[in-house]
Amino acid sequence: MSGKLMKLTIHVWRQANKGAEGAMKSYVVENVxxxxxFLEMMDTLNEQIQAKGEEPVAFDHDCREGICGMCxxxxxxxxxxxxxxxxxxxxxxxxxxxxxxIYVEPWRAQAFPVLRDLVVDRSAFDRIIAKGGYVSxxxxxxxxxxxxxxxxxxxxxxxxxxxxxxxxxxxxxxKNASAMLFVAAKASHLGHLPQGxxxxxxxxxxMAMQMxxxxxxxxxxxxxxxxxxxxxxxxxxxxEFNRDLIxxxxxx
Amino acid sequence: MKLNSAIPEGxxxxxxxxxxxxxxxINPANKRKYKIIVVGTGLAGASAAASLSELGYQxxxxxxxxxxxxxxxxxxxxxxxxxxxxxxxxxxxxxLAYDTVKGGDFRAREANVYRLAEVSVNIIDQCVAQxxxxxxxxxxxxxxxxFGGAQVSRTFYARGQTGQQLxxxxxxxLEKQVNAGAVKMHTRHEMMELVVVDGHARGIIxxxxxxxxxxxxxxxxxxxATGGYGNVFYLSTNAKGCNVTANWxxxxxxxxxxxxxYTQIHPTCIPQAGDYQSKLTxxxxxxxxxxxxxxxxxAGDTRSPDQVPEDERDYYLERKYPSFGNLAPRDIASRxxxxxCDEGRGVGPGGRGVFLDFADSIxxxxxxxxxxxxxxxxxxxxxxxGEDPYSVPMRIYPAVHYTMGGLWVDYNLMSxxxxxxxxxxxxxxxxxxxxxxxxxxxxxxxxxYFVIPYTIGAYLATAKQPKVTTxxxxxxxxxxxxxxxxxxxxxxxxKRTVDSFHRQLGQxxxxxxxxxxxxxxxxxxxxxxxxxxxxxxxxxxxxGSAESLNVALEQAGRVADFxxxxxxxxxxxxxxxxSCGGHYRxxxxxxxxxxxxxxxxxxxxxxxxxxxxQKPERHVEPLVFExxxxxxRSYK
Numbered sequence: 001m002s003g004k005l006m007k008l009t010i011h012v013w014r015q016a017n018k019g020a021e022g023a024m025k026s027y028v029v030e031n032v033x034x035x036x037x038f039l040e041m042m043d044t045l046n047e048q049i050q051a052k053g054e055e056p057v058a059f060d061h062d063c064r065e066g067i068c069g070m071c072x073x074x075x076x077x078x079x080x081x082x083x084x085x086x087x088x089x090x091x092x093x094x095x096x097x098x099x100x101x102i103y104v105e106p107w108r109a110q111a112f113p114v115l116r117d118l119v120v121d122r123s124a125f126d127r128i129i130a131k132g133g134y135v136s137x138x139x140x141x142x143x144x145x146x147x148x149x150x151x152x153x154x155x156x157x158x159x160x161x162x163x164x165x166x167x168x169x170x171x172x173x174x175k176n177a178s179a180m181l182f183v184a185a186k187a188s189h190l191g192h193l194p195q196g197x198x199x200x201x202x203x204x205x206x207m208a209m210q211m212x213x214x215x216x217x218x219x220x221x222x223x224x225x226x227x228x229x230x231x232x233x234x235x236x237x238x239x240e241f242n243r244d245l246i247x248x249x250x251x252x
Numbered sequence: 253m254k255l256n257s258a259i260p261e262g263x264x265x266x267x268x269x270x271x272x273x274x275x276x277x278i279n280p281a282n283k284r285k286y287k288i289i290v291v292g293t294g295l296a297g298a299s300a301a302a303s304l305s306e307l308g309y310q311x312x313x314x315x316x317x318x319x320x321x322x323x324x325x326x327x328x329x330x331x332x333x334x335x336x337x338x339x340x341x342x343x344x345x346x347x348l349a350y351d352t353v354k355g356g357d358f359r360a361r362e363a364n365v366y367r368l369a370e371v372s373v374n375i376i377d378q379c380v381a382q383x384x385x386x387x388x389x390x391x392x393x394x395x396x397x398x399f400g401g402a403q404v405s406r407t408f409y410a411r412g413q414t415g416q417q418l419x420x421x422x423x424x425x426l427e428k429q430v431n432a433g434a435v436k437m438h439t440r441h442e443m444m445e446l447v448v449v450d451g452h453a454r455g456i457i458x459x460x461x462x463x464x465x466x467x468x469x470x471x472x473x474x475x476x477a478t479g480g481y482g483n484v485f486y487l488s489t490n491a492k493g494c495n496v497t498a499n500w501x502x503x504x505x506x507x508x509x510x511x512x513x514y515t516q517i518h519p520t521c522i523p524q525a526g527d528y529q530s531k532l533t534x535x536x537x538x539x540x541x542x543x544x545x546x547x548x549x550x551a552g553d554t555r556s557p558d559q560v561p562e563d564e565r566d567y568y569l570e571r572k573y574p575s576f577g578n579l580a581p582r583d584i585a586s587r588x589x590x591x592x593c594d595e596g597r598g599v600g601p602g603g604r605g606v607f608l609d610f611a612d613s614i615x616x617x618x619x620x621x622x623x624x625x626x627x628x629x630x631x632x633x634x635x636x637x638g639e640d641p642y643s644v645p646m647r648i649y650p651a652v653h654y655t656m657g658g659l660w661v662d663y664n665l666m667s668x669x670x671x672x673x674x675x676x677x678x679x680x681x682x683x684x685x686x687x688x689x690x691x692x693x694x695x696x697x698x699x700x701y702f703v704i705p706y707t708i709g710a711y712l713a714t715a716k717q718p719k720v721t722t723x724x725x726x727x728x729x730x731x732x733x734x735x736x737x738x739x740x741x742x743x744x745x746x747k748r749t750v751d752s753f754h755r756q757l758g759q760x761x762x763x764x765x766x767x768x769x770x771x772x773x774x775x776x777x778x779x780x781x782x783x784x785x786x787x788x789x790x791x792x793x794x795x796g797s798a799e800s801l802n803v804a805l806e807q808a809g810r811v812a813d814f815x816x817x818x819x820x821x822x823x824x825x826x827x828x829x830x831s832c833g834g835h836y837r838x839x840x841x842x843x844x845x846x847x848x849x850x851x852x853x854x855x856x857x858x859x860x861x862x863x864x865x866q867k868p869e870r871h872v873e874p875l876v877f878e879x880x881x882x883x884x885r886s887y888k
Contacts, residue, residue, distance in 0.1 A: 070322050125319065
């Protein structure tokens with residue numbers, strides 16, 4: 001039982017490498033089952049393309065269960081396709097119908113250069129984390145885990161933010177290509193825990209500086225990021241971040 | 253092949269403590285003179301790279317993903333075990349070690365397992381200090397839950413995303429060291445070859461997956477933390493990128509591969525929906541606490557589940573295992589599901605599925621309680637299948653999940669190739685023939701944070717190898733080998749895609765070396781795999797060039813290695829003429845349970861590569877149980 005079968009037209013961004021000119025190219029994909037995930041539809045497309053001797057469409061993917069943060073497609077103009085709380089790999093074809101035309105593009109942001117087709121370079125995120133997205137503790141010598149009680153409410157708020165998978169959809173959705181939701185989620189995760197307190201102000205300052213240096217834009221509080229975030233990270237983390245940033249500036 | 257397990261003398265409680273005291277040290281000022289390569293950045297690799305660099309070693313770390321934070325440890329859901337005994341329910345290091353040895357069906361090395369249990373308590377402390385947001389009680393203390401195969405509550409968790417949170421903790425520790433200049437991180441780099449000089453592992457060859465550049469890296473020691481080989485079955489709960497290449501390339505250079513036939517099948521996964529299926533998704537085992545597993549009594553019954561009256565349903569786990577019921581261990585629940593499907597009583601597309609029904613629990617507890625307990629899992633199920641498990645029973649089927657086998661290592665986590673260290677799922681040492689839930693995360697972090705930082709220093713202090721550079725002929729040769737192999741893939745220009753070969757291999761492996769194995773099937777498989785491999789090298793189509801981001805070329809290398817490794821797995825399954833844990837030989841059955849043959853197989857089987865077309869040689873490391881007496885695992 002492969003469910004309802006569809007024939008679709010896929011318009012997809014093809015670009016040979018970082019320096020090359022890219023363009024949208026159209027393909028017809030047949031026998032797409034409604035039970036397929038979006039990436040399985042792309043696999044099917046790639047099998048059909050390769051049968052004709054063409055190179056497959058390159059796209060990032062790995063766990064295919066919505067947690068690794070690797071998959072990254074703008075589908076019909078919306079990062080991850082517009083279903084709340086869902087990554088591209090968890091989007092299923094039953095949301096499309098026979099004869100649909102689907103536009104598939106990479107994340108678009110100056111700080112995320114396209115490497116090939118739908119694959120972009122998100123190493124800027126790693127460089128931001130390296131500037132302070134951690135507690136400076138070495139291995140060994142940690143006190144007993146229960147020595148410092150943490151209110152459940154604070155631990156839950158930290159966990160809400162810590163769920164970020166670093167996919168970059170927030171940047172792709174933002175008209176300014178701002179990375180505020182990503183950066184603020186990390187600050188909120190650590191800021192709600194006593195272990196993160198000693199470095200919190202330096203953390204927000206240094207990560208904000210790196211965010212600017214990488215070429216991400218500013219936040220204009222439109223919350224597009226929250227709407228597309230597959231982990232539904234709330235924009236309250238951005239408010240917390242701005243508060244800490246102001247504190248850090250006063251502190252100098 | 254020389255296999256010296258290097259287990260320290262003394263009582264099991266004293267081994268690790270005394271061993272640490274006896275290990276030679278390297279002066280802090282001298283540590284910076286040593287370079288260590290770490291391949292893989294999951295829990296084991298990231299924690300090792302961070303911890304080793306904190307000690308002062310120079311680290312080059314590699315991963316094939318676009319960021320170290322993507323490694324597949326991230327997908328672990330349930331939790332991490334530790335013998336903290338915070339619940340006052342009688343847990344102890346010894347009990348955790350015993351549960352792990354017993355769960356592994358007495359096929360693990362008990363000294364390693366005991367050490368694992370010992371350092372488990374430090375892992376939780378370390379992770380909390382890093383800011384891992386574990387679940388907490390209202391009083392602010394850490395929360396625990398129980399997990400399969402244990403009678404105490406020792407599992408720490410962070411919602412259903414424990415692996416993610418632990419990995420992010422390790423990743424952040426790693427990035428801290430990157431910022432300090434102590435770790436050089438190489439993302440989108442795939443290890444293609446291990447380089448051995450004068451019998452010691454001295455470096456690796458990588459391919460830059462963006463521009464295709466093949467590069468050599470020299471070091472004083474190499475650490476592989478490259479995960480398991482579940483994707484030899486094509487369909488598994490592993491990430492698509494998981495592969496055996498790093499381990500297999502090391503095996504071809506002389507590292508022993510231990511117990512490849514030990515694979516774990518997880519009973520609660522979403523069944524395959526069609527031929528296009530690219531991977532299988534795990535649903536947490538916790539669902540079996542409130543769901544009842546059943547199939548129709550009659551074969552070929554295609555009525556919708558609500559049309560099947562109560563007396564025409566077979567709640568087979570409750571019937572066969574009255575005391576454990578729906579909570580029977582993973583391997584047993586998996587085989588029982590296969591059996592009813594083989595009888596033609598499976599449900600859903602292709603008849604490979606069983607119902608996991610929450611109707612009774614919803615009636616008893618109300619929809620709200622069930623939603624509080626499993627809401628996120630139900631949502632995930634609905635996203636994938638389009639069905640609503642509150643009103644229609646879930647369909648589940650077993651899937652390949654974890655591989656207990658791996659490169660052989662001694663007590664110091666060093667393989668038989670001096671200088672090559674292997675951590676986490678990539679090694680073989682701690683889980684025997686079956687792994688208990690919430691123990692994979694524990695092992696990855698134990699190896700990386702608390703074992704390798706001690707043991708690798710002893711190797712470096714005593715190895716006394718001269719410095720080598722990538723100008724050494726062995727590096728030149730390895731680079732040439734990698735280039736030649738890539739050129740070969742691109743030159744075949746056959747008719748079939750790489751993926752089609754991988755799918756076919758997976759199907760062969762699953763049918764004849766999956767949940768149940770027998771001599772006849774394994775012997776057939778040992779004919780079929782070489783035939784498929786031969787066709788691959790003649791008829792595969794790898795388009796594009798080696799000098800660019802080339803997805804098909806990446807896959808070709810991995811599938812070529814799976815085509816060799818799969819044969820070894822089948823051979824190991826054939827030679828291990830007993831059942832134990834996840835390795836179930838139909839000839840060795842005790843009313844549906846695995847029947848061991850301790851008189852002949854109380855050992856790890858370690859395979860030595862003898863060259864293409866040659867039969868690998870089987871060596872053994874006898875397993876000696878001094879602290880824990882082997883018993884029969886019974887769940888009736």
